[in-house]
Each structure stands twice: as structure tokens, then as C-alpha cells.
Amino acid sequence: MTRYFTDEHEWIEVEGDTATVGITDYAQGQLGDIVFVEVPEEGCEVSKGGEAAVVESVKAASDVYAPVSGTVTEGNAALTDDPSLVNSDPEGSGWFFKLTLADTSELDGLMDEAAYKDFVAKL
Amino acid sequence: MTDDTLFEDELAEPEILTLPLDGWHRSQGARMVEFAGYHMPIQYEGIMAEHLWVRDAAGLFDVSHMGQLRIAGPDVVEALEALLPADVAGLGEGRQRYSLLLADDGGILDDLMLARLPAGDPLGEGEGAFYMVVNGATKWDDLAHLRERLDDAITLNLLDERALLALQGPKAVEALDRLVPGVAALGFMQAGAFDWNGAALWVSRSGYTGEDGFEISVPEEAVEALADALVAQPEVKPIGLGARDSLRLEAGLPLYGHDLTPETTPVEADLGFALSKRRREEGGFPGAERVLAEHAGGSAMKRVGLTVEGRQPVREGALVVDAEGAPIGRVTSGGFAPSVGQPIAMAFVPAALAAPGTAIQLLQRGKPHAATVVPMPFVPHRYVRKGAPK
Numbered sequence: 001m002t003r004y005f006t007d008e009h010e011w012i013e014v015e016g017d018t019a020t021v022g023i024t025d026y027a028q029g030q031l032g033d034i035v036f037v038e039v040p041e042e043g044c045e046v047s048k049g050g051e052a053a054v055v056e057s058v059k060a061a062s063d064v065y066a067p068v069s070g071t072v073t074e075g076n077a078a079l080t081d082d083p084s085l086v087n088s089d090p091e092g093s094g095w096f097f098k099l100t101l102a103d104t105s106e107l108d109g110l111m112d113e114a115a116y117k118d119f120v121a122k123l
Numbered sequence: 124m125t126d127d128t129l130f131e132d133e134l135a136e137p138e139i140l141t142l143p144l145d146g147w148h149r150s151q152g153a154r155m156v157e158f159a160g161y162h163m164p165i166q167y168e169g170i171m172a173e174h175l176w177v178r179d180a181a182g183l184f185d186v187s188h189m190g191q192l193r194i195a196g197p198d199v200v201e202a203l204e205a206l207l208p209a210d211v212a213g214l215g216e217g218r219q220r221y222s223l224l225l226a227d228d229g230g231i232l233d234d235l236m237l238a239r240l241p242a243g244d245p246l247g248e249g250e251g252a253f254y255m256v257v258n259g260a261t262k263w264d265d266l267a268h269l270r271e272r273l274d275d276a277i278t279l280n281l282l283d284e285r286a287l288l289a290l291q292g293p294k295a296v297e298a299l300d301r302l303v304p305g306v307a308a309l310g311f312m313q314a315g316a317f318d319w320n321g322a323a324l325w326v327s328r329s330g331y332t333g334e335d336g337f338e339i340s341v342p343e344e345a346v347e348a349l350a351d352a353l354v355a356q357p358e359v360k361p362i363g364l365g366a367r368d369s370l371r372l373e374a375g376l377p378l379y380g381h382d383l384t385p386e387t388t389p390v391e392a393d394l395g396f397a398l399s400k401r402r403r404e405e406g407g408f409p410g411a412e413r414v415l416a417e418h419a420g421g422s423a424m425k426r427v428g429l430t431v432e433g434r435q436p437v438r439e440g441a442l443v444v445d446a447e448g449a450p451i452g453r454v455t456s457g458g459f460a461p462s463v464g465q466p467i468a469m470a471f472v473p474a475a476l477a478a479p480g481t482a483i484q485l486l487q488r489g490k491p492h493a494a495t496v497v498p499m500p501f502v503p504h505r506y507v508r509k510g511a512p513k
Contacts (some may be wrong), residue, residue: 032365033171035459035466036435056436058170058459059365083434 004067004109004115006106011091017104022095023055023064026120028087031057037083039075039097046070046099048106053096055086068106070099129347141188143286147350151361158470161188163364174461177332177370178502181292182362183353190262191285191340193240194269196277197251203253206272208389208408209237210399211253219312219327223389223397224257224265229410229417230385231392232268233261238314238327238337245316245323246340247280253315254325256287256338258379268310277470286346291336291370295333299326299337301351306337310509319349332367333504372467374462375428375499382426382455382469383438390417390431391471393426393499396474424452425477428499431457431466431485431492441487443472452476454485462502468494475505 009027153164249494322345443452457468
């Protein structure tokens, strides 16, 4: 399993041609208390850089983009009842959706954990 | 991810100013944003926790961006009554009132607090003066409007050497009375001069959260020491603008620039209480003809409170739509209400849809949301009133 990061603060953990997507700990910290999450449904087609989910904190609504293109296999239903999971465990049980990758070469431009740490440190 | 933070949308001022507590906020761990032309703290530990702390204990807000004015001079009562629909003549010394600065067409230029100062007040020279607090984002326009409309013999001072703190919450009185003995004797909308370690304070029992609490005008050189002394009290934590917004929304209190604009009249905004009885009978304030006609016969649109179904917040800018999806109104404030546990909003709707219980359809980013008109406040006010209001 390999975890990649985007400059829009999503993480994607890849195993073969399937992957899990969420937002980073840095992102949840910036958003603050999350009160609503809308995740894509199974079968939904997402494209790299396109809007895939919505996350709302007390102060603002934000879009979550798909790090890569693919077909959604599952949205995290637990977030509907308890959106605060994104605050408490953003890179674990607060995941947003799983998908089947359309083109694994789209992962090439993403950051690894060390590169993302450097990226966040400079913000 | 993109973050279209509501507060950051308001950046218009080219030069961002700092307030006397700027360094203090940063040392307290605040996240700073630009608001009303100033660097201001939006949150410290988090909006939700700060909001709930104010409802349970006491929160310290820095509202020094607001404009504190002292107005004095011959016939100042009549001069103010020509600009505001308040019964200024009937306002006793040390009494405060909520009022509205009105344009000639009855539109709201600002909402404000007005108090009559006692003789020998700590805010300036001369007798029979008034103290006015106006919104930060509108204070320069207000000053220009007041200066243009007030006779030259009336002095108008912007008290920009004073900071303004608000201490809000059910335990605010315990905390502040410990530091400034005597403030507990004030009732809601009463005010007085107090001394704190040699600093001349002007303290009113008022605020904008729906809770009991105080607003404290303090010389800027003493504000950091006072803020330190307040947060050293076990009841008090510093609170940012984020929670200030969610608290006032739950209290049903409109925010200028959002729920109130120059296109809004007092009756549309459901602020009829700000039109005092004598002024309704006598008129003589800007826009009186239109405002009084609306007060008697109703306005076409009305500000109402809404509870929103589901969990997704519906925010400022969302549309109120009819059964065919045509726009008939607009959400002017909205968000998740921490003390209510669901999304709430304020909207302007046609008067026929303003009765509590009415089902309302909202449309936000192409998505429909069901809402219901409810009476405001969403969370009961807990003001501490003493004696009969004057």
C-alpha cells in the first residue's frame, strides 16, 4: 500500500487499482469543527481534479477533489451520522470514499508523505 | 480542497489595520483573519468549543474594531432624533438603547447602541453627551453621515484611543464583578463609569450573544492588562469572531452588512421594537413616512428564522424559492447552530410566508433544502433585567 498526497490536501491510499481517499490532518485543522460531509455514491464517476465530495465546517463549505480519475466503489456512510470523525481521525476512520482507478499513471504527479510534510511546512 | 471562508470574502480594504490587542490575540493562540479592515481573531481553540463555553461560562471578545463615538452639544437630543427612530429624549442617564441609523428612504445605514452619559462622564468634556457604538465596517461612512447631518455646533468624537471588550455568558457577572466591583448592580441595557486600577471604564450590561454580559470601553493602554486579568478568571476564555457569529445567529440578532443593508427597512428586518412609541406617533426620523406605513400595514418582505432539515448548513446567498423553483427571497445568514444541534438560518421571505410553521424551500448551489419558519431567538435570551425599562 502506498499513500500519496495532493496540493489540495487530499490523501489517497492505493492498493493495486483500488484506493481510499480522504482529507489530511492539516486540512481538518484548517477547516475546524466539521458539521457535514457529502460523499459520492457507489458507481459515481470522478475525474482527477474534479469535485468529488463536500465538507462543511461551522464557518465554511469546501469542495474535496478527486486526486485521480475512477469509479467510486463506496462512500463512507459513517460520516453522515458523525461528520466529526473527519476531525478526530482524518487519515483513518474519517476517510471519504473508495474508488477503482481509471489510470494508475495519474498517481505520478502526487506527493509522497515526506514531500507533503515539506509542502505543509512552507504554508 | 478549496476554502471559501465567509469572513475572507469580505476583504475589501487595501490596508489591513491592527488593533491594540493584536499581539495579545496571537500570544493566546488565535487564528487571525482580516475582518472589517482589521486583523481579528476568528478562533482560538475552535468555534464549536468556544461557542458552547460562552453559553455555559463566560467568553471575552475583542470588539475594538467597532466605532465608539461621543456626541455632545446644544440640542443634541433633537439632532439625534432627526437621524434615529429612538426615543432619545426619554433615554435616562446611564441607560442604553438599540437603534438604527436610517437613510431618507428608510433603509438601514447601520445598527447601533446609544447611551446617555452622566455628568462628568469619563469619555470627554462637556455635559449632556451621548455614547454611540457603531459597526466596524460602517464606522467611516457613519461618521461622514453624522458629520454631514449634525449641526456644526455639535461635537462628534471618534474615541479611537479606547478599546472595546465584550464579556458574555452566564458567569460574566461573577468574573467581572470580582475585578470591577459594582457592575453586578447594572441591569440589562444600563451603563456606568467604573475605575479599574486607575483606568476609566465605561461599562454597559449588554452584548450580542443573547447571554447576560457586559461591554467594556477601556483606554487602549490598559486593555492588555484588563484582558489578562479577565482571562485569569476561571470562568473566562477568549472567544473569536467565528463563535461570535454563531452565537448572535442563535440569538436571532441581525448582522449589519448581511441581514441588514441600506435596502432593508426596520419593519422588513423585524426590528419594529427599535421604533419607539413616541417616535411612531410623532415621526420626524428619516424615512418615517415609509417606515410608519410599513409598521401599520406590513412590509412586502420579512426577516424570519428558519430551521433547516438535515445536517447541511444553508448559508448566506442561498435562495428562497417557490413551488416552481422561482426565487422569492434570500438567506442572509446561516450555519450550523452548536447549541441547537442543527442548521439554522435567517432569510427574507414574502410576508405571506413569514408565520411560524410555514414550510420554506431553499436552493443552495443547485440543491434543494427544506426549512421551516420558527420564532426567534433560536436559543432563549438570558438578559438580566433590573427595574422597569426607561
